[in-house]
Amino acid sequence: MASRRKAQPEKDGRLIETDVLVVGGGPSAAWAALSAAETGVRVVLVDKGYHGTSGATAPSNTGTWCVPPGEGRAASVEQRFKRTAGLADRRWMLRAADQAYENLLKLVEWGYPFPSEEDGSLYIANLRGPDYMRFVRQRVQKAGVTILDHHPILELLGDDNHIGGAAGLVRRSGASFRVSAGAVVLATGGCAFFERILGGTGLTGDGSLFAAEAGASLSGMEFTGKYTLSPHGSSLNKGLPFRWATFYRENGEVLRNAHGDPVTNGIGGGERQVAEALLTGPVYARLDLAEPAMQDWLRRGQPNCFQPYDRMGINPFEQRFRVELKYEGTVRGTGGIRIVSSDCGTGVAGLYVAGDAASRENVTGGISGGGAINASWAIASGWWAGHGAAHHARRRQSRDAARLQPLGTAGLRGSGKRDDVDLAATAQAVHDEIVPLDKSYWRTAAALESSRRTLDDIWSRLGQTGPATGIERLRARELASVTANARWTVAAALLRTESRGVHRRRDFPGEDDAQASRITVSGLGKVTAAREILALETAREG
Amino acid sequence: MIEVISTDRCIRCDICERICPAFVFDRDETGLPVIARQDDCQTCFLCEIYCPTDALYVAEDAHGPTGISEAEVVERGLFGTYARSLGWSRGRAGGAQNDPTRHIRVAQV
Numbered sequence: 316m317a318s319r320r321k322a323q324p325e326k327d328g329r330l331i332e333t334d335v336l337v338v339g340g341g342p343s344a345a346w347a348a349l350s351a352a353e354t355g356v357r358v359v360l361v362d363k364g365y366h367g368t369s370g371a372t373a374p375s376n377t378g379t380w381c382v383p384p385g386e387g388r389a390a391s392v393e394q395r396f397k398r399t400a401g402l403a404d405r406r407w408m409l410r411a412a413d414q415a416y417e418n419l420l421k422l423v424e425w426g427y428p429f430p431s432e433e434d435g436s437l438y439i440a441n442l443r444g445p446d447y448m449r450f451v452r453q454r455v456q457k458a459g460v461t462i463l464d465h466h467p468i469l470e471l472l473g474d475d476n477h478i479g480g481a482a483g484l485v486r487r488s489g490a491s492f493r494v495s496a497g498a499v500v501l502a503t504g505g506c507a508f509f510e511r512i513l514g515g516t517g518l519t520g521d522g523s524l525f526a527a528e529a530g531a532s533l534s535g536m537e538f539t540g541k542y543t544l545s546p547h548g549s550s551l552n553k554g555l556p557f558r559w560a561t562f563y564r565e566n567g568e569v570l571r572n573a574h575g576d577p578v579t580n581g582i583g584g585g586e587r588q589v590a591e592a593l594l595t596g597p598v599y600a601r602l603d604l605a606e607p608a609m610q611d612w613l614r615r616g617q618p619n620c621f622q623p624y625d626r627m628g629i630n631p632f633e634q635r636f637r638v639e640l641k642y643e644g645t646v647r648g649t650g651g652i653r654i655v656s657s658d659c660g661t662g663v664a665g666l667y668v669a670g671d672a673a674s675r676e677n678v679t680g681g682i683s684g685g686g687a688i689n690a691s692w693a694i695a696s697g698w699w700a701g702h703g704a705a706h707h708a709r710r711r712q713s714r715d716a717a718r719l720q721p722l723g724t725a726g727l728r729g730s731g732k733r734d735d736v737d738l739a740a741t742a743q744a745v746h747d748e749i750v751p752l753d754k755s756y757w758r759t760a761a762a763l764e765s766s767r768r769t770l771d772d773i774w775s776r777l778g779q780t781g782p783a784t785g786i787e788r789l790r791a792r793e794l795a796s797v798t799a800n801a802r803w804t805v806a807a808a809l810l811r812t813e814s815r816g817v818h819r820r821r822d823f824p825g826e827d828d829a830q831a832s833r834i835t836v837s838g839l840g841k842v843t844a845a846r847e848i849l850a851l852e853t854a855r856e857g
Numbered sequence: 858m859i860e861v862i863s864t865d866r867c868i869r870c871d872i873c874e875r876i877c878p879a880f881v882f883d884r885d886e887t888g889l890p891v892i893a894r895q896d897d898c899q900t901c902f903l904c905e906i907y908c909p910t911d912a913l914y915v916a917e918d919a920h921g922p923t924g925i926s927e928a929e930v931v932e933r934g935l936f937g938t939y940a941r942s943l944g945w946s947r948g949r950a951g952g953a954q955n956d957p958t959r960h961i962r963v964a965q966v
């Protein structure tokens with residue numbers, strides 16, 4: 316983990332001036348940048364990685380929620396709404412379907428190589444990650460957006476009551492840079508809690524930390540009990556092939572459910588039984604329910620899924636292989652920065668949010684938006700946030716970069732009282748409070764309370780550690796961010812004393828109608844969780 | 858994670874260093890990429906498909922090196938396999954228009 320680069324004193328570094336700053340390099344960042352640039356303002360996009368390969372989409376193959384206009388759309392929303400554990404919002408679903416569809420048509424117009432149906436029409440409901448992200452990078456460049464790759468943002472900058480930019484570091488040198496902007500879009504993706512999933516390394520929930528430091532709140536952080544099957548030890552958290560799997564115990568015995576039927580469909584009904592079985596020992600799978608035609612489609616349509624098998628030298632349709640459930644935090648789980656306006660504003664002036672960095676409850680409620688909704692949400696929310704930020708920036712023409720103050724806390728401005736915090740070991744400790752199946756697939760008050768204490772202690776130690784320098788600042792901030800995300804998750808999960816969507820409490824296995832509202836969390840030093848409806852009522856009364 | 862860089866195949870174009878999302882590579886004095894931060898590798902296989910000469914090999918284990926040698930990668934024909942199955946070639950994108958995923962999604966429900 317340690318870097319060989321020399322630590323450098325972090326002076327303020329280069330200053331870049333722009334109208335809209337987009338933080339991130341995945342699809343939501345690309346759409347935000349395109350949308351803002353379309354209005355004629357100057358746009359800078361800064362990515363921790365390389366815009367085109369970074370994030371969760373680039374290494375994957377994402378299906379979209381692609382609903383053409385017409386009578387079918389309302390029915391499609393209604394059908395989907397039934398699965399959202401009562402917490403989605405039909406208006407948001409409808410407008411997301413509309414905006415995503417419109418933008419998919421833009422891809423057609425721009426010449427993205429969609430496959431054709433048998434009748435010659437284009438099939439636009441799927442975007443192959445590496446191709447899609449490479450394609451949109453070229454569009455972003457063409458739109459005149461300045462792209463800074465390998466330039467992670469470390470903190471936001473603000474004046475009295477506006478967000479006015481951000482500061483970060485250059486990975487190549489460890490040097491600092493600052494961007495002064497009229498508005499900022501956070502498109503930093505979800506938080507993978509240091510789990511090794513596709514695209515996961517850079518996904519440390521940084522945007523949530525930045526937003527919380529600026530006073531924004533989060534929502535849906537309890538809907539993070541999301542895992543996906545993968546070949547054991549690999550990075551391939553892609554569930555689709557497991558639709559055609561049968562599962563086995565180590566001794567070769569078929570895994571059976573309570574009725575004595577074999578457990579199948581690992582991305583549907585079978586997942587829970589596989590998860591239970593994994594608590595007691597290794598589980599194996601074989602994709603033996605895929606007919607030859609399906610085997611061919613899977614191989615050609617999801618080639619990344621087959622990389623582990625091909626490299627291990629096994630045939631997954633014929634041979635059994637060991638599997639695990641990889642934790643996906645807020646990447647395929649649903650929580651994130653709370654949205655308060657239709658242009659994806661966060662409630663903090665000048666700060667907008669898009670994609671997985673935002674709570675996706677508006678469109679997917681308490682369940683995972685993986686498989687279709689999230690990709691469309693990244694497109695639609697990116698578009699709205701880009702417009703929102705551009706309009707805000709236009710209204711703030713006179714800005715003074717000299718008045719900007721840095722808003723970062725832990726990892727950047729610790730008290731320096733202690734120097735015994737090992738970043739790698741602490742990262743592992745935070746991972747271990749959240750990732751195991753008996754911490755986040757099934758939750759209990761006792762386990763959550765114990766995690767809360769451990770994580771609070773880690774947070775206070777991080778606050779007492781001296782500021783990191785040079786390139787190490789990135790590690791320190793990622794750790795602070797994952798720790799903060801873990802604390803919000805635990806706080807929300809403790810408050811929701813029922814099971815709903817991808818939040819499962821062993822001690823409260825049923826859904827409780829009285830709790831059919833969202834849970835908001837906020838704060839860093841002290842974390843507070845509150846039910847949204849109660850908070851609104853209190854606000855009205857007071 | 859990333860394990861093999863073939864010195865013979867590599868043309869020192871620096872693409873892998875630029876496009877790796879996890880910033881894993883440095884370069885030596887001759888321009889040859891070196892795996893400087895292996896543990897940061899996210900096993901996404903994207904450097905393989907961007908490399909114009911199929912000079913990189915990413916092994917399947919996301920948690921640590923498997924110790925596979927270049928000779929074994931060659932013998933088992935593993936250089937460039939992901940790029941070929943996508944339809945990418947010499948670092949150029951291709952094949953998205955032949956993606957049969959729609960059949961899978963229809964059958965999935």
Ligand SMILES: Cc1cc2nc3c(=O)[nH]c(=O)nc-3n(C[C@H](O)[C@H](O)[C@H](O)COP(=O)(O)OP(=O)(O)OC[C@H]3O[C@@H](n4cnc5c(N)ncnc54)[C@H](O)[C@@H]3O)c2cc1C
Nearest residue numbers: 340341343363370371377378468504670671686687689690
């Ligand atoms: C294996 C897998 C398969 C998936 N399949 C589907 C599917 O079929 N359908 C579907 O709807 N969804 C799917 N998803 C989800 C989908 O990929 C995400 O919803 C989507 O990528 C979100 O886009 P995003 O731009 O918000 O975030 P990401 O694509 O994750 O991008 C986040 C970006 O932020 C950058 N970043 C992070 N921190 C910083 C920082 N501090 N400074 C600067 N930049 C930063 C990262 O480098 C990255 O570029 C899948 C996810 C995975 C992991």
Ligand code: SF4
Nearest residue numbers: 867868870871873908
């Ligand atoms: S992309 Fe391939 S050819 Fe270019 S420097 Fe990297 S390994 Fe060498």
Ligand code: SF4
Nearest residue numbers: 877898899901902904
């Ligand atoms: S597999 Fe991905 S993260 Fe690893 S070196 Fe290659 S591009 Fe970088």
